[in-house]
Amino acid sequence: MIPAEQGPGAAAEPSAAAEPLQYDEGYGPKIGVGPHPEPWPEDDRYDPELLAGGDRRNVVDHYRYWTREAIVADLDTRRHDFHVAVENWGHDFNIGSVVRTANAFLAKEVHIVGQRRWNRRGAMVTDRYQHVRHHPGTEELTAWAASEGLPIIGIDNLPGAVPLETTALPRRCVLLFGQEGPGLTEEARRHASMVCSIAQFGSTRSINAGAAAAIAMHAWIGRHAVIEPPTAP
Incomplete structure (x- = not known):
């Protein structure tokens, strides 16, 4: 397996928290979730930046606050053929x-x-x-x-x-x-x-x-x- 293409023309990779908000026409932004209440979960799948600032990414709730690498690794365990x-x-x-x-x-x-x-x-x-x-x-x-x-x-x-x-x-x-x-x-x-x-x-x-x-x-x-x-x- 290889990660998302990093060759010529590939987009720069900003931090996960910097992903743009997604919008529903007429209803404003889908704001995701805010900062995680303390104490924070002790699991290396979680991103401290997202736990502190909130998770505004276009991901399902199961992956809220996870690092991008952790999400990809989990998806890799069950990808279709x-x-x-x-x-x-x-x-x-x-x-x-x-x-x-x-x-x-x-x-x-x-x-x-x-x-x-x-x-x-x-x-x-x-x-x-x-x-x-x-x-x-x-x-x-x-x-x-x-x-x-x-x-x-x-x-x-x-x-x-x-x-x-x-x-x-x-x-x-x-x-x-x-x-x-x-x-x-x-x-x-x-x-x-x-x-x-x-x-x-x-x-x-x-x-x-x-x-x-x-x-x-x-x-x-x-x-x-x-x-x-x-x-x-």
Whole structure:
């Protein structure tokens, strides 16, 4: 495993407490939690700066006041067996959304194929908790996937694609997405073990790349993830 990408173009890493507040339109900031009441928990997973100043990050309550490193380490113990890869030939703004969704569904890794720099705005800081790997091109991604024994499943509405809704996605796989507009490149199609399409019923020819990625990841979740029963309120 590797941490969130630190190569050229990677964003600087401010302290955890410096993460920007998240807003609900019309309702003001989601302020998280304030300083932790004393005595503070004696556990090295906790960040003294956050305990003293409060935790305003976009994390679930279970991880309040934890250090970023502790959160990543805990996530690593239970990541799912699917990877997400997305082609990045034109600095696609949807990639941030794909990374955010991959974090929500606990993908093993996200793979950026093509340009190293990608638009982090839509990730909403979740790339700090998600492993991100870069490949210069599709051939490099394919070589890596082959070394791991992972089939590449393309997601695009192309002639000959099989319906995602009726296809059994393998537990261990790489879900590969093209960028907004052109979709999967011809090279990506050649390297994919199969291509799955997403059923559409309206007038539009395609859906947003970030939305397509979320649908495909959730299809994997619906088949393979362990869903815990709801807890009492």
